[in-house]
Amino acid sequence: MKIINLSEGNSLLNQYVAELRDVHVQNDRMRFRRNIERIGEIMAYEMSKALTYSVKQVQTPLGTATASTHDDKIVIATVFRAGLPLHTGFLNMFDHADNAFVSAFRFYKDDEHRIVDVHIEYIAAPSLNDRTLLLVDPMLAAPSLNDKTLLLVDPMLATGESMELAWKALLTKGTPAKLQMACVIASQQGVAHMAELFPGDDVTLWCAAIDPVLDEHKYIVPGLGDAGDLSFGEKL
Numbered sequence: 309m310k311i312i313n314l315s316e317g318n319s320l321l322n323q324y325v326a327e328l329r330d331v332h333v334q335n336d337r338m339r340f341r342r343n344i345e346r347i348g349e350i351m352a353y354e355m356s357k358a359l360t361y362s363v364k365q366v367q368t369p370l371g372t373a374t375a376s377t378h379d380d381k382i383v384i385a386t387v388f389r390a391g392l393p394l395h396t397g398f399l400n401m402f403d404h405a406d407n408a409f410v411s412a413f414r415f416y417k418d419d420e421h422r423i424v425d426v427h428i429e430y431i432a433a434p435s436l437n438d439r440t441l442l443l444v445d446p447m448l449a450a451p452s453l454n455d456k457t458l459l460l461v462d463p464m465l466a467t468g469e470s471m472e473l474a475w476k477a478l479l480t481k482g483t484p485a486k487l488q489m490a491c492v493i494a495s496q497q498g499v500a501h502m503a504e505l506f507p508g509d510d511v512t513l514w515c516a517a518i519d520p521v522l523d524e525h526k527y528i529v530p531g532l533g534d535a536g537d538l539s540f541g542e543k544l
Contacts, residue, residue, distance in 0.1 A: 309503045310512040314354065321350045325492065325516050329532045341393040341539045344463055344492060347516050348397020351490050355459065355514055356401070358488065380457035380486070383408055383434060387474050390536035391462045394492065398461055406434035408453070408481070410474040433481035453482030460487065463535040465494035465515070466528050468501030475505075490514040492535070495521065495528045 314321055324343040327333045334340055359378035366373045385408035386395035399405060411430035433452050458478065462471055471489065478484075487510070489502065494515045502513055519528050527533075537543060 309506040310509050311499060311503065311518075312354075312512060312514045313518050314351070314515065315517040319350070321347060321516055324350075328492065329530065334533070334538055337539060337541070344393040344535070344539070345397040345400070347492055348394040348461065348490075349401050350397075351461075351514055351516065352398045352401035352459075355488055355490065355512075358512065359457065381455065382406070382459060383453060383456045383484070384459045384461065385410065385433075385474070385478055386460075387411070387462045387470055388430075389540060390464065390534075393539055394461050394463050394490070398459060398490075402459070405459075406452075406456070408433040408458075408478060410477050431477045431480070433478065453478060453484050456482070456484045457486040457488070458484035459490065461490040463492040464528060464531070465491040465498035465502070465513075466522055466526055467495075468498040468505070471498075471502060472505055487511045488514065492516045493528055493531055494518045495531075497522055498528075 315325065324347050327343050328340060328347075356378065359380045361376045361378050363374050363376050366375050382402050382405040384395055384398045384402060384405045386392065388409060388411040395407070399407065409430075409432045460471065460475060460478070462474070465471055471491075475487075487506075489511065491498075491513070492515075494513075494517070496518060499513065499515070499518060519531055521529050523529050532538070
């Protein structure tokens with residue numbers, strides 16, 4: 309797996325990440341969500357450079373122009389609920405993309421909240437685009453993610469289990485031709501877990517920042533806290 313840590317360079321991205329972490333800014337939920345969204349927009353732009361391009365003709369009112377645009381059939385996937393602002397940022401940039409959603413939540417197996425597990429409850433993937441094929445013979449229809457470029461985005465990569473389970477759930481809807489993953493803040497442990505899951509250079513993990521450790525409750529340190537609660541309010 310290729311690991312790209314965007315915080316190693318100097319850009320406006322670092323300002324948005326700093327505000328996400330800042331306890332004096334976090335109480336503004338709208339700004340928190342918008343900063344994640346803006347990070348998604350920047351990451352989508354960077355990731356767009358890794359797509360496949362070809363030159364196409366564009367008719368203007370006065371003539372014909374050429375443009376090198378990507379050929380990838382993109383599906384943006386995220387994990388409810390924390391992933392929604394990041395997903396929005398990506399969709400702002402890849403506005404023709406299809407979308408997929410996985411519902412996953414962490415729960416603790418012990419009273420001390422030290423042994424964490426992840427449970428998948430729900431998955432929704434885009435419908436097939438080839439309606440003609442469906443009308444001819446529904447049995448010929450391929451799963452909807454086959455041959456697509458899947459962008460799997462989730463703001464926090466702690467242990468890596470949520471991302472792994474989301475990926476495995478999405479595989480039930482087909483096998484993408486390409487996989488790119490993105491998170492706002494990752495832990496070294498989570499990065500190592502994903503690198504073990506995807507050996508080689510076929511998959512890329514894009515991170516806005518990578519933090520050193522997880523605490524005893526499996527939260528990233530220094531991290532930023534619970535992205536879902538900070539975006540949408542504390543859950544029951």
